[in-house]
Amino acid sequence: MTTARPRTAVIDEAWRRAVCDTVARLGTDPLTVMTGRDGGPLARTVKCLIDPLVLRIRANPALGRPLLEAGAQAEAAELIAAATPRIADAALWFAELKRQRRAAGITGGNIQEQYFPRAFELAVAYGPPGPDAPAVAAETIDDIHRPSEGRSVDDLTAYLDHHHADLDAELDRVWAVAPHDRAxxxxxxxxxxxxxxxxxxxxxxxxxxxxxxxxxxxxxxxxxxxxxxxxxxxxxxxxxxxxxxxxxxxxxxxxxxxxxxxxxPALRSVADVLPLDRSIASRVGTTLRRSRDRGDLPAIDEMVTAEIERSxxxxxxxxxxxxxxxxxxxxxxxxxxxxxxxxxxxxxxxxxxxxxxxxxxxxxxxxxxxxxxxxxxxxxxxxxxxxxxxxxxxxxxxxxxxxxxxxxxxxxxxxxxxxxxxxxxxxxxxxxxxxxxxxxxxxxxx
Structure with missing residues (x-):
C-alpha cells in the first residue's frame, strides 16, 4: 500500500520533472523565473499559479490537503505535467510583463503575486509571446495598475463570481433556442x-x-x-x-x-480550446485585454450578456x-x-x-x-x-x-x-x- 506523502514533496518532484521536460523541449529554461535556488518551485509559484490555476484546489479540495494519498499524488503530478507547456509560456509572458512594468516606471507591489496569474492567463489566451507581445503586456500592466473603472479583468472575475448561477442559466436559455436557417x-x-x-x-x-x-x-x-x-x-x-x-x-x-x-461553451474555463469552444469569460477577458480604450466599451454586465448571445x-x-x-x-x-x-x-x-x-x-x-x-x-x-x-x-x-x-x-x-x-x-x-x-x-x- 502506497503511503501518503506531503503535497509539497509531490509538487516539488513534479516541478523538477517539468523543468527537465521544458529544457528538453525548448533547449532553454524559461521556468527559472518561477524556480527557487534549490530547484523547486518558488512558494509564490505554488500559491499564485499551481494551486489556483493548475491544481485548482478550490474545485479539487483533495489536492489541497497537507498529505496526499496515492490517487491524489498521481492526479497532481499529471495536472502539472499536462500544464507544463502552458506554464513555460506563462514564464515567458512574466518576463515580458516585467519589461513593460519597468518601461511604465511602476515600482509598487509584489510582482510575482501580481503577474504570475496574469502571465498564465496570457499564456492560455495567446500561447507563447508573439510579435504583438509588448503591446499585449503593456495593456495588461495598465489593466493591473491603472484599470478603467469597472472594466478590468478583475471586475469581470468579480462579476462572474457573484452572478455565476444566473449567467449559466442565461447561457442555457440562449442555447436552448435553435437559430434559424440551419436546416x-x-x-x-x-x-x-x-x-x-x-x-x-x-x-x-x-x-x-x-x-x-x-x-x-x-x-x-x-x-x-x-x-x-x-x-x-x-x-x-x-x-x-x-x-x-x-x-x-x-x-x-x-x-x-x-x-x-x-x-x-462553458461560462468559465482555462482549457486550451478551438475558437467556438472558448468560454464566455475567456472571450470577454480577451476583449478587455486587447482594448486600447476601455472607456469606450460597455459595462461588464452588458459585455457578458452580449457575449452569451453572440456565442x-x-x-x-x-x-x-x-x-x-x-x-x-x-x-x-x-x-x-x-x-x-x-x-x-x-x-x-x-x-x-x-x-x-x-x-x-x-x-x-x-x-x-x-x-x-x-x-x-x-x-x-x-x-x-x-x-x-x-x-x-x-x-x-x-x-x-x-x-x-x-x-x-x-x-x-x-x-x-x-x-x-x-x-x-x-x-x-x-x-x-x-x-x-x-x-x-x-x-x-x-
Missing part, C-alpha cells in the same frame, strides 16, 4: 454558392475593383452567416465546403470546435463582414501546409503558401524532417496543422472587431484589407513558430 436541406446550395463566390474572390486575376465587387457580393449574400450557423447543426459544413471547393482536407481537417456540431451567432461573430472574413479564412487556412506544400485551389492561398514555405526556418525544418532527422515531433505537428494556430488567431482578431465594430461594411473593410489581414495572420503565426524551431535546432546542434 440540412438548405446547406447544399449555400455550400455550392459559397464555393463559386470564393473562387471568384480568391483568384489572382481579379483587378482591385473587381475583387472589391466580389467581396461585397459574398458579404451581402447571406451565405457566410448561413454556413456559420450550420456549425451548430448536425453534419459537417466545413467538410462540405472544402469538398465543394475541391480542397483536400486531409486527416486533420480545419475545425472551429472540438465537437460536431459545436456545443455550448450562438454565426461563427460566434457579429457583423456580416467579419463572418465573411472568417469563411474566407477557413478556406485559405485549409490550403496552407508549410512543411509539405501542396497544390492550392485558389491563387491567394497559393501565394501565401509559397511565401511561408520559402521562409528559412520552415525550409530548414522541412529538410531535416524529410531526412528522417526529426527536430521535434511537436514542432512537426504544429507546422503540419498550420490551420489550427492560424484560425485561432484569426478568430480572436475578428471577434475583437465584431464586438466593437459590428456594423463595419465592405466600404471600410475592403478586399485589400481582407487580404492584408489573411497575410498578417500567416506571418504572425510563422514568427511565433520560428523561435521554437530555432531553439530546437540549436539544441540539436544543427
Amino acid at each position: 440540412p436541406h438548405d446547406r447544399a446550395p449555400a455550400v455550392e454558392n459559397a464555393a463559386a463566390l470564393l473562387g471568384a474572390l480568391l483568384t489572382g486575376e481579379a483587378t482591385d475593383r473587381a475583387r472589391d465587387a466580389r467581396w461585397e457580393r459574398l458579404t451581402d449574400s447571406g451565405i457566410p452567416g448561413a454556413l456559420g450557423l450550420a456549425l451548430f447543426a448536425p453534419g459537417s459544413p466545413l467538410a462540405d465546403l472544402l469538398a465543394s471547393c475541391a480542397i483536400a482536407a486531409g486527416a486533420d481537417p480545419p475545425a472551429l470546435s472540438a465537437t460536431t456540431p459545436a456545443a455550448r 450562438r451567432a454565426p461563427w460566434a461573430l457579429d457583423g456580416p463582414a467579419w463572418q465573411a472574413a472568417m469563411l474566407v479564412g477557413v478556406v485559405v487556412a485549409a490550403q496552407l501546409h508549410p512543411l509539405e506544400p501542396q497544390p492550392c485551389v485558389h491563387d491567394v492561398a497559393a501565394d501565401l503558401s509559397r511565401r511561408l514555405a520559402a521562409q528559412a526556418h520552415i525550409a530548414y525544418t522541412r529538410r531535416y524532417l524529410l531526412s528522417d532527422i526529426a527536430v521535434t515531433a511537436g514542432l512537426a505537428d504544429d507546422l503540419a496543422a498550420f490551420w489550427r494556430p492560424y484560425l485561432n488567431r484569426l478568430w480572436v482578431r475578428l471577434h475583437g472587431r465584431s464586438v466593437t465594430e459590428p456594423d463595419t461594411g465592405t466600404a471600410e473593410f475592403d478586399s485589400a484589407a481582407l487580404l492584408e489581414l489573411l497575410d498578417g495572420i500567416a506571418r504572425s503565426v510563422s514568427y511565433d513558430q520560428r523561435s521554437r524551431i530555432r531553439a530546437a535546432i540549436e539544441k540539436a546542434g544543427r
Whole structure:
C-alpha cells in the first residue's frame, strides 16, 4: 500500500520533472523565473499559479490537503505535467510583463503575486509571446495598475463570481433556442454558392475593383452567416465546403470546435480550446485585454450578456463582414501546409503558401524532417496543422472587431484589407513558430 506523502514533496518532484521536460523541449529554461535556488518551485509559484490555476484546489479540495494519498499524488503530478507547456509560456509572458512594468516606471507591489496569474492567463489566451507581445503586456500592466473603472479583468472575475448561477442559466436559455436557417436541406446550395463566390474572390486575376465587387457580393449574400450557423447543426459544413471547393482536407481537417456540431461553451474555463469552444469569460477577458480604450466599451454586465448571445451567432461573430472574413479564412487556412506544400485551389492561398514555405526556418525544418532527422515531433505537428494556430488567431482578431465594430461594411473593410489581414495572420503565426524551431535546432546542434 502506497503511503501518503506531503503535497509539497509531490509538487516539488513534479516541478523538477517539468523543468527537465521544458529544457528538453525548448533547449532553454524559461521556468527559472518561477524556480527557487534549490530547484523547486518558488512558494509564490505554488500559491499564485499551481494551486489556483493548475491544481485548482478550490474545485479539487483533495489536492489541497497537507498529505496526499496515492490517487491524489498521481492526479497532481499529471495536472502539472499536462500544464507544463502552458506554464513555460506563462514564464515567458512574466518576463515580458516585467519589461513593460519597468518601461511604465511602476515600482509598487509584489510582482510575482501580481503577474504570475496574469502571465498564465496570457499564456492560455495567446500561447507563447508573439510579435504583438509588448503591446499585449503593456495593456495588461495598465489593466493591473491603472484599470478603467469597472472594466478590468478583475471586475469581470468579480462579476462572474457573484452572478455565476444566473449567467449559466442565461447561457442555457440562449442555447436552448435553435437559430434559424440551419436546416440540412438548405446547406447544399449555400455550400455550392459559397464555393463559386470564393473562387471568384480568391483568384489572382481579379483587378482591385473587381475583387472589391466580389467581396461585397459574398458579404451581402447571406451565405457566410448561413454556413456559420450550420456549425451548430448536425453534419459537417466545413467538410462540405472544402469538398465543394475541391480542397483536400486531409486527416486533420480545419475545425472551429472540438465537437460536431459545436456545443455550448462553458461560462468559465482555462482549457486550451478551438475558437467556438472558448468560454464566455475567456472571450470577454480577451476583449478587455486587447482594448486600447476601455472607456469606450460597455459595462461588464452588458459585455457578458452580449457575449452569451453572440456565442450562438454565426461563427460566434457579429457583423456580416467579419463572418465573411472568417469563411474566407477557413478556406485559405485549409490550403496552407508549410512543411509539405501542396497544390492550392485558389491563387491567394497559393501565394501565401509559397511565401511561408520559402521562409528559412520552415525550409530548414522541412529538410531535416524529410531526412528522417526529426527536430521535434511537436514542432512537426504544429507546422503540419498550420490551420489550427492560424484560425485561432484569426478568430480572436475578428471577434475583437465584431464586438466593437459590428456594423463595419465592405466600404471600410475592403478586399485589400481582407487580404492584408489573411497575410498578417500567416506571418504572425510563422514568427511565433520560428523561435521554437530555432531553439530546437540549436539544441540539436544543427
